[in-house]
Amino acid sequence: MRGYLLKRIPSALLVLLLASFLIFAILRLVPGDAAEVLAGPDAGPESVAAIRGQLGLDEPLLAQYASWIGDLVRGDLGPSYAIGGQVADLIGDGLGATAELTLGALFFTVTLGLLFGVLGAASRRRPVRVVVHALTTGALAVPPFVTGVLLVLVFAVGLSVLPSGGRVGLLEAPDLELQYLLLPSLCLALPSAAVLGRYLKDSLERAFAEDYIRTATAAGVPRRRLLWRHALPNALPPVVTLLGMQTGQLLGGAVLVEAIFAWPGLGQLAEQALNRRDYPVVQDLLLLLVAVFVLVQLLTDVVYAALDPRIRWE
Amino acid sequence: MTTLSFVRARKPGPGAARNPHQPYRKALATTRGRIGLALALLVTLAGLLAPLLSSHVPTAQSGEALLAPGSPGHLLGTDDLGRDLLSRVLYGIRTDLEVIALAVPLGALLGCAFALLAAVHPVLDTVVQRVFDLVLAFPGLILALAITAVLGPGRLPVVVVIALAEIPVFGRQLRAGILVQREREYAVAARVGGTGRARLLLRHILPNCADPLVVQLAVSLTVAVFLEGAMSFLGVGIRPPEPTLGNMLSQALPYLAQAPHFAAGPLLVVTLLVLGFSLLSEALNREIRR
Numbered sequence: 267m268r269g270y271l272l273k274r275i276p277s278a279l280l281v282l283l284l285a286s287f288l289i290f291a292i293l294r295l296v297p298g299d300a301a302e303v304l305a306g307p308d309a310g311p312e313s314v315a316a317i318r319g320q321l322g323l324d325e326p327l328l329a330q331y332a333s334w335i336g337d338l339v340r341g342d343l344g345p346s347y348a349i350g351g352q353v354a355d356l357i358g359d360g361l362g363a364t365a366e367l368t369l370g371a372l373f374f375t376v377t378l379g380l381l382f383g384v385l386g387a388a389s390r391r392r393p394v395r396v397v398v399h400a401l402t403t404g405a406l407a408v409p410p411f412v413t414g415v416l417l418v419l420v421f422a423v424g425l426s427v428l429p430s431g432g433r434v435g436l437l438e439a440p441d442l443e444l445q446y447l448l449l450p451s452l453c454l455a456l457p458s459a460a461v462l463g464r465y466l467k468d469s470l471e472r473a474f475a476e477d478y479i480r481t482a483t484a485a486g487v488p489r490r491r492l493l494w495r496h497a498l499p500n501a502l503p504p505v506v507t508l509l510g511m512q513t514g515q516l517l518g519g520a521v522l523v524e525a526i527f528a529w530p531g532l533g534q535l536a537e538q539a540l541n542r543r544d545y546p547v548v549q550d551l552l553l554l555l556v557a558v559f560v561l562v563q564l565l566t567d568v569v570y571a572a573l574d575p576r577i578r579w580e
Numbered sequence: 581m582t583t584l585s586f587v588r589a590r591k592p593g594p595g596a597a598r599n600p601h602q603p604y605r606k607a608l609a610t611t612r613g614r615i616g617l618a619l620a621l622l623v624t625l626a627g628l629l630a631p632l633l634s635s636h637v638p639t640a641q642s643g644e645a646l647l648a649p650g651s652p653g654h655l656l657g658t659d660d661l662g663r664d665l666l667s668r669v670l671y672g673i674r675t676d677l678e679v680i681a682l683a684v685p686l687g688a689l690l691g692c693a694f695a696l697l698a699a700v701h702p703v704l705d706t707v708v709q710r711v712f713d714l715v716l717a718f719p720g721l722i723l724a725l726a727i728t729a730v731l732g733p734g735r736l737p738v739v740v741v742i743a744l745a746e747i748p749v750f751g752r753q754l755r756a757g758i759l760v761q762r763e764r765e766y767a768v769a770a771r772v773g774g775t776g777r778a779r780l781l782l783r784h785i786l787p788n789c790a791d792p793l794v795v796q797l798a799v800s801l802t803v804a805v806f807l808e809g810a811m812s813f814l815g816v817g818i819r820p821p822e823p824t825l826g827n828m829l830s831q832a833l834p835y836l837a838q839a840p841h842f843a844a845g846p847l848l849v850v851t852l853l854v855l856g857f858s859l860l861s862e863a864l865n866r867e868i869r870r
Binding site: 277280281282284285288289292293295296403404406407408409410411412415416418419422423430514515517518519521522525526533536537540541548552555556559560563 | 710713714717718719720721725726727728729730802806809814816826829830832833836837840847850851854857859
């Protein structure tokens with residue numbers, strides 16, 4: 267296991283390093299730098315140059331990169347140019363909201379995924395299996411912005427039981443917050459729940475074909491107990507790994523779902539910072555998102571290797 | 581006599597060449613494949629015939645009827661600026677298809693080129709793998725945001741984002757295929773028989789890796805529709821007045837309570853299109869996996 271970690275962790279760090287180069291390079295390619303934004307449209311070239319000197323933007327690129335990474339490591343993200351406030355505060359607020367949304371979506375992914383998987387594999391009624399298959403096909407194919415608009419149309423406009431977007435904050439009003447959280451997290455969870463459900467269904471069907479199930483059936487174990495106590499525990503390990511990968515997907519998808527439901531998370535912050543050309547925020551935010559994503563992938567791989575020793579020897 | 585030929589037809593001898601197009605034809609003949617193809621063709625045709633089918637100029641605004649529901653003059657109604665929704669949906673399909681038809685094959689070709697490059701030498705393989713890892717380290721939409729920071733909104737970043745997202749997908753698929761096929765007996769025999777490396781790779785191994793790539797192509801079409809729409813929702817996609825399925829939906833979002841018909845057209849068309857593509861890919865996948 268240690269050997270696997272020694273191989274896997276450096277390669278994750280390498281990807282992160284390359285990503286930081288790429289993000290830095292991308293933001294230097296953007297027409298018009300931060301000094302021009304700060305100085306405003308009417309500023310003369312001298313004042314722009316003065317601000318550029320203040321911000322250290324006239325230093326060599328390598329020095330700028332080093333000071334960016336150095337500040338990051340020390341936890342000093344500096345002030346935001348356009349949005350206002352400290353970058354660390356902006357990102358902290360957004361991170362809280364996005365984490366909440368992702369956790370909500372994870373809840374629905376697990377519950378709906380289990381439901382789809384178990385019903386799809388174990389229901390003895392054919393119509394139930396057909397409906398589950400149709401639902402998962404639909405949830406996999408239809409983009410979240412379509413399901414999002416449909417959810418708003420049905421629950422916010424048609425039935426008017428849930429709000430169509432926004433957030434009140436978990437600490438301020440927990441019960442109200444749950445209402446606001448419901449639709450976005452469901453919308454974000456649906457594709458992942460479908461993937462999980464499909465995978466669990468296959469996994470369960472394979473488990474049901476095993477000899478020990480036949481033996482247990484012959485010994486008179488009731489079908490319900492067979493499913494929950496014998497087949498399901500044996501079908502779960504690969505599904506757990508899949509869940510890890512889906513968590514990464516949820517983080518990526520959150521950006522879109524936040525835009526649909528006006529959820530003030532990292533995605534909304536990124537969009538706002540890009541539109542107002544607030545480059546320090548964009549730069550730190552992109553790297554943070556990539557880092558979280560790489561970390562989730564790393565954890566998934568490590569868990570998978572812990573569960574299945576063959577992986578470590580590849 | 582008839583029974584005998586029937587048996588022979590079912591069990592081809594070891595030397596009998598399998599028609600490589602057989603599984604595709606069979607896949608399209610299944611119910612799933614037929615419905616998928618019909619849906620995809622229906623929407624595509626509507627987009628191609630947009631200039632003939634639409635009654636108005638898609639960007640023309642009329643001052644008197646804003647957010648009006650369907651009427652004989654405007655079959656799907658009008659949007660917040662009084663533009664004819666039917667015409668906008670039709671031209672929206674057209675824009676989406678133009679972007680997708682350019683971006684998906686571009687990404688697929690580049691991905692395959694990278695995979696072939698990786699097959700040449702282990703060092704190149706490592707480099708290419710890291711490039712794929714790097715692209716995959718950016719969740720799709722984050723990549724979209726980063727690209728648009730440089731290119732600004734419009735058609736070009738949408739094409740670039742879709743193509744870029746597809747490169748590692750196709751690349752990894754083909755790389756895995758090559759690794760398996762390379763060890764198969766026919767490949768070893770060809771190598772021993774003195775077939776050159778390039779010829780072996782391009783003429784023998786590549787054709788045997790094609791099937792999963794075709795399935796992936798169908799899957800990627802859905803992903804492309806998703807990315808175009810998602811970028812519009814994030815405000816970094818193709819901007820109005822030019823209609824796309826995604827930017828129409830995102831414009832309809834604030835008016836859902838007031839004028840639900842605004843969203844209805846694009847909602848229906850996107851759903852039909854992605855369902856068509858994914859039914860097609862599912863049908864192909866089932867037939868090819870046999």
